[in-house]
Amino acid sequence: MTGGIGARVRAGVRYAELPMLRAYRLWFEHTRKCEECKRVHRAQDGCAAGRNLWDAYRHIRGGGN
Numbered sequence: 001m002t003g004g005i006g007a008r009v010r011a012g013v014r015y016a017e018l019p020m021l022r023a024y025r026l027w028f029e030h031t032r033k034c035e036e037c038k039r040v041h042r043a044q045d046g047c048a049a050g051r052n053l054w055d056a057y058r059h060i061r062g063g064g065n
């Protein structure tokens with residue numbers, strides 16, 4: 001009994017409460033792995049997958065408008 005599963009469940013709840021941060025993290029992790037997105041200075045200039053992730057983040061961030 002180490003409490004490891006409980007910690008993972010709490011992390012999952014935290015991500016569910018912050019979809020914006022989760023979307024941003026997905027995009028950020030993609031840019032670190034993707035040669036194309038790593039090169040560009042703006043998310044809009046990245047590959048299709050990178051732009052998709054960035055659009056999803058912007059959509060959530062601007063969802064209140």
Ligand SMILES: [Zn+2]
Pocket residue numbers: 030031034035036037046047048049050
């Ligand atoms: Zn990419």
